[in-house]
Amino acid sequence: MTIQPPHPPPTSELKADSALLVDRTDAVVTLTFNRPDALNAFDVDLKEALRDTLAQLEADRSVRAVVLTGAGKAFGVGQDLREHASTLGQGSTDLDTVRAHYNPIAQRLASLPKPVVAAVRGTAAGAGASLALLADFRIGGPGTTFLMAFANVGLAGDTGISWSLPHIVGRARALELLLLAQPVRAQQCHDYGLLTELVDDDEKVLPRAQEFAARLAAGPTVAYAAIKRELSIGTAGTLSDALAAEAQAQAICGATTDHQQAVTAFVAKRKPVFEGR
Structure with missing residues (x-):
């Protein structure tokens, strides 16, 4: 298949x-x-x-x-x-x-x-x-x-x-x-x-x-994946586990093209276009 x-x-x-x-x-x-x-x-x-x-x-x-x-x-x-x-x-x-x-x-x-x-x-x-x-x-x-x-x-x-x-x-x-x-x-x-x-x-x-x-x-799918992972860890683990997962997730998401384009779009007062990368 x-x-x-x-x-x-x-x-x-x-x-x-x-x-x-x-x-x-x-x-x-x-x-x-x-x-x-x-x-x-x-x-x-x-x-x-x-x-x-x-x-x-x-x-x-x-x-x-x-x-x-x-x-x-x-x-x-x-x-x-x-x-x-x-x-x-x-x-x-x-x-x-x-x-x-x-x-x-x-x-x-x-x-x-x-x-x-x-x-x-x-x-x-x-x-x-x-x-x-x-x-x-x-x-x-x-x-x-x-x-x-x-x-x-x-x-x-x-x-x-x-x-x-x-x-x-x-x-x-x-x-x-x-x-x-x-x-x-x-x-x-x-x-x-x-x-x-x-x-x-x-x-x-x-x-x-x-x-x-x-x-x-059509949304920021890298961020969606990170949010899903955060919730899995946060609902089962400690606050320390959640904070570590959030730090890791933000490091990944912050380096994406989606995040960079969204910030640029915000400053330019236009709607961002997400590409999932």
Whole structure:
């Protein structure tokens, strides 16, 4: 799988029957989970495609923002339990897929040095909810539902949800959502902070997410990456850790063309043009 050079027309990188569709418009890449008949349940093909594609996007500096979405009626309902049942039927209870797939996907997504926007149409359940919550921003519509479904199948959370969910809603609410494992509807998702923005029509979710991502892609993406790293360190470490991270980040950002041009634009009273370098 290859990522196109900068500024191509919108195209699909993979065949229509591929588990993950990769589309690019200018500096924004949209990743679409493409198993609509299974409500975008994650089988091995989809997990491996997502893991490997995120690694490529991380290395491609011409990609400046990413959108995650699902084909059809759902964002994604988590692990493909039919595939999982066949493994259990062979006598295996070792969930190797967590270490082989979900953990590296979560780590890559959370640390991606560019903004990530999730277009959450329909249900985001289990690992699907986990992936949406690892995005920097989440756009939803009237039909959006989050379901922390792990306990419903006798499992603990995975794909980073024990880290992301309490950061968003607090420990007490996270415990409630994970233990009770009941659907959280659109307005409540917005009230809890699970959604950044709630639009009035499900058909507007993806276009709004792509518009949001395009705005971010036109911004100072080196600074965005540094801010994401600062917050990861600052929320988990000490004040000394945060101050050290901030000093390092400012040294990097202060040397960028974006910063220099922004200062010049400010003095000249004009809007800066950021290039992500």
